[in-house]
Amino acid sequence: MTASSGLTINRERLHRRIEELAQIGKLGDTGVCRLALSPEDLQGVLLVKEWMEDAGLQTRIDAFGNLIGWLDGKDAGKPLLMAGSHIDSQPYGGRYDGVIGVLGALEAAQTMAEHGIVPEMPIEIVAFCDEEGCRFNKGLFGVRGITGKLEEGELDRTDASGVTRREALLSFGGDPDRFDAAKYAPGAIGAFLELHIEQGPVLEALGRPVGIVSGISGPLWLTVEMTGFAGHAGSVPMPMRKDALVGAAHAIIALNDLARSVPGAPTVGTVGSLTVFPNSRNIIPEKVTFTVDLRDIDMVRRDVREAQFRRMLADIAVKYGLTYMVREDTNSEARYCAERIKAVMRTESAGLLDQVPPELMSGPFHDSLAMSQVCDYGMIFVRCKDGISHNPLEYAAPRDIELGAELLYRTMVRLSTGEGG
Numbered sequence: 501m502t503a504s505s506g507l508t509i510n511r512e513r514l515h516r517r518i519e520e521l522a523q524i525g526k527l528g529d530t531g532v533c534r535l536a537l538s539p540e541d542l543q544g545v546l547l548v549k550e551w552m553e554d555a556g557l558q559t560r561i562d563a564f565g566n567l568i569g570w571l572d573g574k575d576a577g578k579p580l581l582m583a584g585s586h587i588d589s590q591p592y593g594g595r596y597d598g599v600i601g602v603l604g605a606l607e608a609a610q611t612m613a614e615h616g617i618v619p620e621m622p623i624e625i626v627a628f629c630d631e632e633g634c635r636f637n638k639g640l641f642g643v644r645g646i647t648g649k650l651e652e653g654e655l656d657r658t659d660a661s662g663v664t665r666r667e668a669l670l671s672f673g674g675d676p677d678r679f680d681a682a683k684y685a686p687g688a689i690g691a692f693l694e695l696h697i698e699q700g701p702v703l704e705a706l707g708r709p710v711g712i713v714s715g716i717s718g719p720l721w722l723t724v725e726m727t728g729f730a731g732h733a734g735s736v737p738m739p740m741r742k743d744a745l746v747g748a749a750h751a752i753i754a755l756n757d758l759a760r761s762v763p764g765a766p767t768v769g770t771v772g773s774l775t776v777f778p779n780s781r782n783i784i785p786e787k788v789t790f791t792v793d794l795r796d797i798d799m800v801r802r803d804v805r806e807a808q809f810r811r812m813l814a815d816i817a818v819k820y821g822l823t824y825m826v827r828e829d830t831n832s833e834a835r836y837c838a839e840r841i842k843a844v845m846r847t848e849s850a851g852l853l854d855q856v857p858p859e860l861m862s863g864p865f866h867d868s869l870a871m872s873q874v875c876d877y878g879m880i881f882v883r884c885k886d887g888i889s890h891n892p893l894e895y896a897a898p899r900d901i902e903l904g905a906e907l908l909y910r911t912m913v914r915l916s917t918g919e920g921g
């Protein structure tokens with residue numbers, strides 16, 4: 501540990517690599533476009549592979565297009581410790597999303613190797629293939645591949661120019677014929693760690709560089725259709741109206757109020773899409789369809805809010821003379837980070853951070869979401885400016901990234917040796 505920085509990791513090397521990787525698929529001054537399985541993505545993967553080999557890791561690109569580098573452990577039979585994220589980006593993306601999770605994990609493994617720390621179990625550092633899902637309209641491809649969660653027909657999906665995923669994967673070095681051999685057996689992975697920018701404004705608002713993720717919230721998606729009766733906007737008296745848009749407006753406010761009802765709770769409720777029929781300035785709206793996105797890390801509270809919202813819909817319908825129906829589109833459960841990993845992160849933050857990092861939920865999903873189906877997982881969030889992500893303006897301060905990567909390193913050492921980093 502150097503007295504000046506309090507860090508064991510090599511921060512200059514970490515920043516240099518982030519900067520160098522950002523030159524591949526560079527977009528404007530600060531953005532990147534590295535679509536999954538594109539030539540830029542491959543160039544990025546080959547560069548990271550080279551760095552892995554410089555660090556003394558053995559490497560492979562597996563059948564799903566994942567880049568995997570590994571360090572041997574004392575006992576090859578023990579469930580392995582995996583860490584990583586992704587380096588593919590959105591078409592109009594930033595340079596930190598996913599990247600700090602891969603390069604941070606590589607930095608952690610390299611630091612262990614340089615300090616002669618031999619883990620009990622093998623450690624694998626992974627850059628998962630196609631987390632973003634924008635090219636073939638379905639993400640988390642590589643991580644679902646190794647965990648056996650790919651669905652029928654995924655290889656036949658095409659991008660905007662008609663290239664199938666199968667073709668793109670083959671040209672990348674992947675191989676659908678070898679999928680089965682590239683899957684991990686149940687129990688083979690003991691834990692997964694992911695460092696990621698927050699992609700939200702919470703840490704910045706708290707004035708804290710790093711946070712420990714409590715879990716990834718699952719969204720409840722509903723579609724609500726409210727129906728009234730159309731009439732001439734100039735002639736139907738107000739008491740006789742059945743205005744579906746007025747009902748929808750009250751429902752939207754009700755959802756907003758419900759999501760805010762416990763100050764400080766991470767509950768979020770959003771109506772993001774609204775369709776009005778017949779959508780004419782002089783006709784009373786007859787039918788309004790709108791979407792509901794409701795999330796919370798606490799599933800009991802989310803269920804209570806849903807029940808309250810449904811009761812309010814019923815009251816609103818009676819009050820404004822409407823009928824309505826609710827369709828459930830998606831109902832995903834929250835996936836919680838392992839308490840044992842969060843405890844290690846809290847302990848290992850001592851002497852690194854002024855205070856124990858705050859816990860916060862993740863609204864967006866990550867590679868961790870798929871990993872949570874097969875092993876314990878833990879995530880570290882790094883503060884990002886104005887919560888901006890999936891945008892070239894995405895920014896995380898070097899010091900915040902260093903602190904996140906150092907906490908990842910210390911957590912990795914503790915989990916793989918039982919000793920403090």
Ligand SMILES: [Zn+2]
Pocket residue numbers: 586597598631696866
């Ligand atoms: Zn990401």
